[in-house]
Amino acid sequence: MPEELDELVRHPKTSRPGEPMRPHNMVCFGCGEQSPRGLHLEMFAGEGFSVVAEMPVEHWMEGGPGVIHGGILSSAFDDVMGMTPRLIGPAAVTVHLQVDFMRPIPVGETLHLRAEILGKQGRKIYTEGVAHLGDPTTPVARAHGIFVTIDARKHFAEHVERSARADEFKAGKPQV
């Protein structure tokens, strides 16, 4: 992470600590409640520049026998960490995601995820994610990601007609 960072300022309209974070797309694989095969992550603003979520580890998420698939865990981190830019305002997308798998994560457990903004420089937002199984002093995974701010309407303009919600987006109903 660069040494010279911008000041972080909470967006006046973002969720306050303890309040839910609004999904950015109802069919998002990570947080969309209408995603047919998604993680259905419910996220909440945490203290400072953080977002928290809990994810029951279900059988369909299995990778190795009895434990979570690494890609599922990476997706959960991506989405929870990807929600943190909303605390300061701009939409942002992942350009870099690095995951440290520290302990097996068994099916049947509840994974507690916390992501926070470490710093911002220009369009780049540096984030960290940590996951545990109920004891925050014993993390089972950690992630670092860089998100780059975008103009969401322009960024998705040429792809939006492929969305499961293309009709709504074309009608200008949902915010991207």
Ligand SMILES: CCCCCCCCCC(=O)SCCNC(=O)CCNC(=O)[C@H](O)C(C)(C)COP(=O)(O)OP(=O)(O)OC[C@H]1O[C@@H](n2cnc3c(N)ncnc32)[C@H](O)[C@@H]1OP(=O)(O)O
């Ligand atoms: C509406 C909200 C949506 C929220 C979605 C959350 C869902 C969860 C998150 C996701 O999964 S997003 C999906 C996966 N990500 C993508 O599809 C992004 C694909 N990448 C791009 O479209 C372009 O790389 C992007 C528009 C983000 C940036 O391209 P640009 O041409 O606008 O900018 P540029 O390449 O100059 O990069 C901007 C800055 O980021 C830096 N950068 C870019 N890629 C990087 C990288 N991989 N690692 C480190 N830094 C990187 C780059 O060096 C530069 O730094 P400086 O401003 O200091 O010059």
